[in-house]
Structures are given as structure tokens and as C-alpha cells.
Amino acid sequence: MYIVKMIKPNDATVQVWTRLLRLNKIALKRVEGILKKEKLPALSWYDILLELERAGAEGLRPYELEEVTLLPQYGVSRILEKIEKAGYLQRLTCDDDGRGQSVVITDAGLKMRQKMWSVYSAAIEEVVGTNLNEAEAATLSGLLKDLISKQS
Amino acid sequence: MYIVKMIKPNDATVQVWTRLLRLNKIALKRVEGILKKEKLPALSWYDILLELERAGAEGLRPYELEEVTLLPQYGVSRILEKIEKAGYLQRLTCDDDGRGQSVVITDAGLKMRQKMWSVYSAAIEEVVGTNLNEAEAATLSGLLKDLISKQS
DNA sequence: TTAAAATATATGCAATTGCATGTATATTTA
DNA sequence: TAAATATACATGCAATTGCATATATTTTAA
Numbered sequence: 001m002y003i004v005k006m007i008k009p010n011d012a013t014v015q016v017w018t019r020l021l022r023l024n025k026i027a028l029k030r031v032e033g034i035l036k037k038e039k040l041p042a043l044s045w046y047d048i049l050l051e052l053e054r055a056g057a058e059g060l061r062p063y064e065l066e067e068v069t070l071l072p073q074y075g076v077s078r079i080l081e082k083i084e085k086a087g088y089l090q091r092l093t094c095d096d097d098g099r100g101q102s103v104v105i106t107d108a109g110l111k112m113r114q115k116m117w118s119v120y121s122a123a124i125e126e127v128v129g130t131n132l133n134e135a136e137a138a139t140l141s142g143l144l145k146d147l148i149s150k151q152s
Numbered sequence: 153m154y155i156v157k158m159i160k161p162n163d164a165t166v167q168v169w170t171r172l173l174r175l176n177k178i179a180l181k182r183v184e185g186i187l188k189k190e191k192l193p194a195l196s197w198y199d200i201l202l203e204l205e206r207a208g209a210e211g212l213r214p215y216e217l218e219e220v221t222l223l224p225q226y227g228v229s230r231i232l233e234k235i236e237k238a239g240y241l242q243r244l245t246c247d248d249d250g251r252g253q254s255v256v257i258t259d260a261g262l263k264m265r266q267k268m269w270s271v272y273s274a275a276i277e278e279v280v281g282t283n284l285n286e287a288e289a290a291t292l293s294g295l296l297k298d299l300i301s302k303q304s
Numbered sequence: 305t306t307a308a309a310a311t312a313t314a315t316g317c318a319a320t321t322g323c324a325t326g327t328a329t330a331t332t333t334a
Numbered sequence: 335t336a337a338a339t340a341t342a343c344a345t346g347c348a349a350t351t352g353c354a355t356a357t358a359t360t361t362t363a364a
Contacts, residue, residue: 006274006277007277007281008273008274008277009273009276009277009281010281010286010289012284012286012289012290012293013276013277013280013281013284013289014273014276015289015293015296015297016280016284016289016292016293016296017179017276017279017280019293019296019297019300020172020175020176020179020280020296021176021180022222022296022300023172023296023299023300023303024172024176025222026222026300026303027169027172027299027303028173029222030303062313063311063312063313070174070177070178070181072351072352072353073312073313073314074313074314074315074351074352074353075350075351075352076313077312077313077314077315078314078315078350078351081314094312097312097359097360098312098359098360099311099312099313099357099358099359099360100311100312100313100359101312101313121160121161121166122158122160124161124165124166124169125158125159125160125161125165127169127303128161128165128168128169128172129159129161129162129165131298131299131302132164132165132168132295132298132299134162134164136295136298137162137164137165137167137168138164139295140168140292140295140296140299141164141167141168141171143284143291143292143295144168144171144172144174144175144292145167145171146283146284146288147175147179147280147283147284148171148174148175148178150283151175151178151179151182151279213342214342214343215341215342215343224321224322224323225342225343225344226321226322226323226343226344226345227320227321227322228343229342229343229345230320230321230344230345233344246342249329249330249341249342250328250329250330250342251327251328251329251330251341251342251343252329252341252342252343253342253343
């Protein structure tokens with residue numbers, strides 16, 4: 001039986017939490033709205049396409065996409081199905097593992113990733129970039145990184 | 153016709169964006185997981201209950217909840233229906249506006265809000281509080297606040 | 305080696321969400 | 335003040351998500 005020191009969060013901690021959620025919600029809504037207005041796929045597609053582009057010709061296994069995107073297993077399974085139908089990726093059978101598959105981005109997928117980025121990046125600049133100077137961005141980025149690294 | 157300077161985000165800006173999304177996802181999953189494990193309602197219920205508690209006997213109109221929680225109109229409509237069924241709020245007809253209603257928290261709702269907070273606050277402390285010192289929390293909180301205030 | 309356990313992926317079904325629209329009332333405008 | 339417009343809220347239906355479980359391997363252990 002462990003005795004766990006259960007300390008209540010102080011005000012600053014609660015504010016960090018509250019504001020993190022709020023900023024995320026507002027910013028995400030804005031950026032996704034911009035993508036949608038441009039008739040582009042949602043952000044989750046972008047995340048997948050970017051990872052696949054980075055992975056190159058080797059491609060990635062679905063379970064690897066799961067790890068890197070933090071999507072649930074069934075979420076990856078289904079989003080791949082849709083992106084494949086749109087022609088932006090291909091699923092190759094996996095030589096060394098009969099259960100698995102290798103997912104590879106297509107040329108159309110590369111094009112779409114780039115097209116999305118031109119809109120997405122402008123949205124990021126609008127929502128974040130124009131509102132922080134260099135030092136602030138560096139500080140914020142660093143603090144977020146630290147927090148992320150500490151999430152077990 | 154406006155000429156808009158369309159600047160690409162610098163690396164720090166993109167990192168802020170990426171990490172904001174990532175931290176939010178990780179932290180939210182953890183906290184909601186804890187609530188669920190304790191068989192408590194989801195965070196969206198907490199947000200509503202807290203606002204109603206703050207509003208006191210007057211209660212709030214659904215459209216006011218919409219503004220403060222950033223939920224879509226139909227989302228508020230439906231969550232109120234469920235929370236009401238659970239007995240944590242009451243909908244009163246609105247004297248001065250025949251279209252509307254006044255939403256008031258019940259005693260059971262107050263109890264539940266408190267019960268949720270005991271778990272929720274511990275989760276916030278675990279995810280945020282224990283990973284930031286006073287100065288860091290203040291800095292992060294401040295930067296998030298600035299960014300929020302600048303979202304049109 | 306063979307049986308048991310673990311891993312990789314898919315999917316049926318229920319719950320939730322989003323969109324579009326409906327109904328009722330209030331406000332504005334001609 | 336009557337018609338037009340706007341606001342407040344609800345809801346049918348389609349799309350998405352979550353949960354649980356299925357299937358097909360692969361890996362481990364007896």
C-alpha cells in the first residue's frame with residue numbers, strides 16, 4: 001500500500017490547464033474551418049500523409065502510424081481505408097509479416113500534402129505566428145516540449 | 153482588393169502549433185481516462201456544471217452556455233438533455249423570452265461537480281502541476297492567455 | 305513442436321457528432 | 335402594424351467515433 005501525496009493544483013496550474021484546452025479548441029476550430037472552406041481534407045489526413053512522406057518508399061506499418069499520430073488502432077484502420085480510396089496512399093502486403101501491411105504514399109498523395117500545407121501553414125501563421133515574437137515562440141515551444149516529455 | 157502579406161510560419165511557430173496539439177491530445181486522453189475509470193461523467197459535463205454553479209440561482213440560457221463553452225448550439229442542446237436526465241440540472245421556462253429557457257444546477261449537480269473536481273483536479277495536478285515549477289507555470293499560463301486573447 | 309499467448313489489423317454495432325433544417329418567438333423594417 | 339428578418343432551441347439523418355470482438359498471423363513457452 002502506497003501513501004500518495006495528493007496535492008491539489010495551485011491556481012497557475014489550473015489556469016495552464018484551462019487555457020491549454022481553450023486555445024487548442026479555438027485554434028483548431030479556426031484552422032480546420034480554413035481547410036474545410038478550401039475543400040481540403042481534414043487535419044488527420046495531413047498528419048498521416050506527412051508521416052508517410054517522411055517514411056519514404058519503405059512506407060510505414062499501420063501500428064507505426066498509430067504510435068506517431070496517437071490515433072486509436074481502429075481510427076488508423078479506417079482513415080487509411082478512406083485515404084486509400086481517395087488515391088493518396090497504397091497498401092502493400094508485408095513480406096516479413098503476414099499479418100501486416102506496408103502503407104506508402106502515392107504521387108497524388110504527395111501533391112495533396114503539399115497543397116494542404118500551403119493552406120495549413122498560412123493558417124498556423126495566422127493563428128500562432130503573427131501573435132508571438134521570436135522569444136515568446138521559443139519559450140512557449142520549450143515549455144510545451146518539456147510538458148510533453150514528462151507525460152509518462 | 154487587399155494585398156495580404158502571406159508569410160510562412162517559422163520553425164518555432166510550427167513547433168508551437170505541433171506541440172500544442174500534441175500536448176492537448178495526450179493530456180486530455182489521460183485526464184478523460186481517469187474520469188472514465190472512476191465512472192464519472194466526461195469533461196464536457198463538468199464544464200457545464202461549473203458554469204451553472206457559477207451562475208447561481210439565476211441559471212444560464214443555453215446560448216450563454218454555448219458562448220462560454222465553445223460548444224456548438226446542437227451540442228449544448230443535447231448535452232443539456234442528458235445532464236437533465238441524470239438529474240444534475242433543471243430547465244425552467246423563461247419569463248422574459250418565450251423562445252428560451254433558464255438552466256439551473258440542482259443539488260445533485262452541485263454534488264457531482266464537486267465529486268468530479270476531486271478526481272479532475274488530481275489529474276490536472278498529475279499532468280501539469282507536478283511538471284512545472286511556479287515560474288514556468290506563470291510563464292506558460294501568460295503566453296497561453298496572450299495567444300487566446302489574440303484569436304479574433 | 306505444439307499449445308497458449310501476443311500482435312496486427314478489420315469490423316459490427318451502439319453512441320456521439322455534424323449538418324441542415326424545423327418550430328416558435330422576438331425584433332426590425334417598410 | 336404587418337411582413338420580413340433574426341434569434342433561440344430542437345431534431346432527423348448521415349457521418350464519425352468508440353467499444354468490443356473477430357480473424358489471421360507470429361511469438362513464446364511447455
